[in-house]
Amino acid sequence: MKTLNLGILAHVDAGKTSLTERLLHSAGVIDQLGSVDDGSTRTDTMALERQRGITIRSAVVSFVVDGVTVNLIDTPGHPDFIAEVERVLAVLDGAVLVVSAVEGVQAQTRVLMRTLQRLRIPTLVFVNKVDRGGADPERVLRQIAEKLTPAVVATGRVDAPGTWAARCVPFGPEDSGFTERLVDLLTAHDDALLAAYVEDESAVSSGRLRRALAAQTGRARVHPVFAGSAITGAGVDALIAGIAELLPAAEGDEDAELSGTVFKVERGPAGEKIAYARIFAGRIRVRDRVRFRRDEEAKVTAIGVFEDGDAVPRPSVGAGRIAKLWGLGDIRIGDPLGTPPDRPAGRHHFSPPTLETVVVPCRAADRAALHTALTQLAEQDPLINLRQDDLRQEISVSLYGEVQKEVIQATLADEHGVAVTFRETTTVCVERPVGVGAAVEWIGKEPNPFLGTVGLRIEPAPIGSGVEFRLGIELGSMPLAFLKAIEETVRETLRQGLSGWQVTDCLVTLTHGGYWARQSHSHGVFDKSMSSTAGDFRNLTPLVLMDALTRAGTRVYEPMHRFRLDLPADLFGTVLPVLARLDAVPRTSTMRGTSHLVEGEVPAVRVHALEKQLPALTRGEGVLESEFDHYRLVRGLAPSRPRWDHNPLNRKDYLLAVARRVTARPDQR
Template sequence: MSIHKTARIRNVGIVAHVDAGKTTTTEHMLFESGRIRSLGRVDAGTAATDWMDVERERGISVRAATTVFQWNDCTINLIDTPGHVDFSSEVERSLRVLDGAVLIVSAVEGVQAHTETLWNALRTLRIPTIVLINKMDRVGADAQRVLNEMKKYLSPDVIPIQQYDGLEEAFLGVKGLWDLDEEGENHRIADSQELYEGVLERMAEHDESLLDAYISGNKVPDSVLVERLIGLTRQAEVYPVLFGAASKGVGIQELMNAIVEYLPAPAGKSEDPLSGVVFRLERDKVMGKIAMVRLYGGRIQNRDVIRNTTLELDEKITQIRKVHAGHHDDVGMLEAGDIAGVCGLSRVRIGDILGSEDSVPPAHRLTLPLLTVQVSPVQTADYPQLVAALQELSDEDPLLDLQWHQEERELHMKIMGPIQLEVLTHVLQTRFGLQALFGQPTIIYKETPTCAGFGFVAYTMPKPCWAILKFHIEPGPRGSGLVYHSIVKPEKLLPGYQNEVARRVPEALQQGLRGWEVTDLKVTLVEGEHHVWHTHPLDFVLATPMGIMDGLSNTDTTLLEPYLHFRITAPEEANGKIMHELILMRAVFDYPVIAGERFTVEGTIPAATSLDFPVKLSTLTGGRGTFTTRFDGYRECPSGSEMTRQRRGINPLDTSKYILSMRNALGSQRS
């Protein structure tokens, strides 16, 4: 793909809190561009990008939908992402492959907790972003209030570049500060000097020449200001704000113009080495597994054999398809900068790197599943089919992290929330013809070392075996996860054996003293020894968990529980009752802020104590209260808390039983 051709592509995601109007906006963009001939409706289940049965029935997006359309001689690959926090994993995988984003904020509800989560992810990844304040025609719309919220909670660098005419029923439309004339030159069309000066003032914070002109009162030509605005937007320094009413199609063409003008084209050329990432998996009844691929460099064609660097294997492409809302067109080629569905990669998984990883941006974790649930078939005979179905769904969403315990005939999955459970139940029924029962979701706790200490193992009997390890284990800062390194010299323990230990330490920490994953710790291999004749690499597979668990028994562990940052908005008369409930739930919160007849309170709260609070809040406020949350990390449980999980397999602290069990399991692998 030439540089010129790449310049006519935009890879854009639409992100927002649930019900801000993402899918409706996408629908109108497809209609205005001629991609679809008639408008669908989310509430009627006819939106093009809500093509799954469950989406049409519930009126919400549960999967990121990829579509493509043409506008102003530009190909726009658009990803409509789910807004509900239960489906954050779909959003985080999409963010990785975007060059730009449109964040939609409701003019009525304003900035909500999940809006902030999305914004923080966009900023971490430095994704250039346009903001659309939608639903300007709805009762309760207040654009200025929402702008103030955005400057407070998101960034002071949000810059309105449009005038809006009226609010609520009186909303008539928008007028841009500039527009392109027939020669492609920008000229001013809005008559607001205040709007112009607002743009200049904010831009001057980022540009010295504009700052000098602003301070001295010199006139800045519109063409210069627009050029700098485009440049700073593409560098993710400032964020243009537009207004609209997507349900009526107002402001949609202006939004599409802004996507082409302000958001960047993808980098990379088809002459570059092959470099791409798989960010989604879809299933087709005829073609089987379809891997959605964003290509950062190189070119692939039908029948090419390409390298899956992550899995270290080669696979042959059978077809390359452009995907639009569940429909596919065979295009035969995918070039740098573009997105398409690739067929024939039977073993591929989400996150796999194709070719070189040098050009692929890192993944970003939006949130974590905080609940675990047990799954069982209604009909016992369906057990094998249920395992296979859930494994397939886990391939499509790795955060489900399916755990299949064959001996106990138990299936466990991690989930984000109750709506995800409803969707999983529906998908198992409609896609696989299976009826499943889900147990009561329980909170996922974690453990962390209480103090520093050593773990030691000398696995030298029964022969033949020899693996001696000594670990230093110490607590780490909250949120640091596992930090592992070795200070053992290669002559004491061969690099191959050290690599085996490094691979097994994370596995050994999956179950701590209380059965939960151990996190936020630093593990250092301080001593290690192998034997020239008796050691086999598998000895370290067996020895590592024994050394780690010995260390944890010496350090002891502290129980951690997940916390949420919350924001409650409710009628003022419910203030006292809500404060009382928050105290009972061990919440930590600021003083409530009262505005008009409503109040807002923010703080942090344990996930475990607040599972049922949304229902209680609805009762306390007659349905007029809102409770929005985002994950805020793990913290220590109150002293005396004892939440244990049944251990799977033999505990490595029971050394004789563990060695016997592991040697039987590993026996066939020893040479």
């Protein structure tokens, strides 16, 4: 049986979860529809999801249609949980983008569609809530063509929109207007079809047009638009038929070498780790030893494959499927299984979080429990970037927004029994090197107390390139373990630059390296005092690197968002001074009928304040859309962040801390 891994995506409250519920009901997987408002849906399993009526974690269910097993992944719609959507994108064969027939195209709708198009994921659009008061499917269809993509075609019409009696009527071959629109759309990408139609219109059958529509949809060139209501079921059967006919099934060779990716990790009732993985090639069997990340291996103890609504135990899982895997205790989100696939789950399609806050336990005795709980949350959402400050006994997390903070607080209280508060949310800046800096410390020469030679050069690299590490010495001149220790320490050390922010967009070159080979006294055992170990290089590298970075110098950059603000034209003059006070810089301003569209940039730290003020400023009519765009050089005094390591910028204190650590753990070297 063929498999289709399908994502349901939308702006929050467009009706994704209700649509998922309706699809399962129409396919016969569930007998009774659940309700988001009642907290009884199949995919919102977290207590907090049921209480708040929003999706926080992606969930997988399945159904069968026309001989195809559809693994349906319901994703969060709120922008604070965009990281969940990002991980799901890596495993999809197709998507359904849900748009409300009342609210129309919204900020997150645009972000999602741009990403789906960039990744060339075949996508159907479903205009939901046609039964709601104020529904206007024709207006929304025009919005989709104007704001998302012109390569769309409606597959049917809606009768009595905005009423409980709303019904959806699919277009057929007899609808000449539909045929003309379909021909115009498809011939733009198909010269053979265009030639055949020009030569003889009647020779191009409706069957040929449907096959061309399926082919071009499968290549993400066009996007059929369906309409209906997840609540009443209107139009859902046509959507299901479109999913089976127009979206391509998964491909993969079960006889090939294993290749897969982990896109979700959760904990079972007994605390065991469960990995959700898409298998792109090969097969995994229970008791197989599976290689993941670089060289790690673990035995798969159980497999669950999604069938008939949920995961059922199976002895194996093959290419094209999504599975739950037990036994991979050290697995992390984004880890490849076997040979890394072409589209790993760790690749970033959306911006990283740009906010940060300190999590404070209400009871001092809960510090250890808080760390354990946050560590488990970081397994499920690595982008919270858990940061432990041992010097101040503080734990920080990265955030996309204030709603995410509320969810973390409620999750810690409900699932872990830890009550917390938060410090003020701050912006996460980055540092970039200004010039070129180099440093070296030689083995056996003062002031180097470690048994290793390390020389490093750091220099600027292109914007967006991250951190690149290169060897400036011959590969065989040092043991691979020592080179690996140096590279890993370089990347870890650069999490804190001269001002405490992560250093990025730089090239680090290992210019010198040396060691003392393993030695022992006559008839004696191995002598650490005479032989270099990986610990020597891990301890020495931060000193050399920060010396080189100090010589290069750094500048601090703050995150900036690109914004689009649609507001009533008569309020344009009132809103401009508010934007100025928030350090927002309008770049363009366009009149569109009775509204004004303002586009520009605003510091990430100001976005939440703008969102809070907008309803009062615009009589509730203003619509704000923003997303991370770039980092801007900080104007004036650059902000700094307290260090949480042993501060290799202060040599004396650093060496004392290393000595204490080595004394506490004599096996360090």
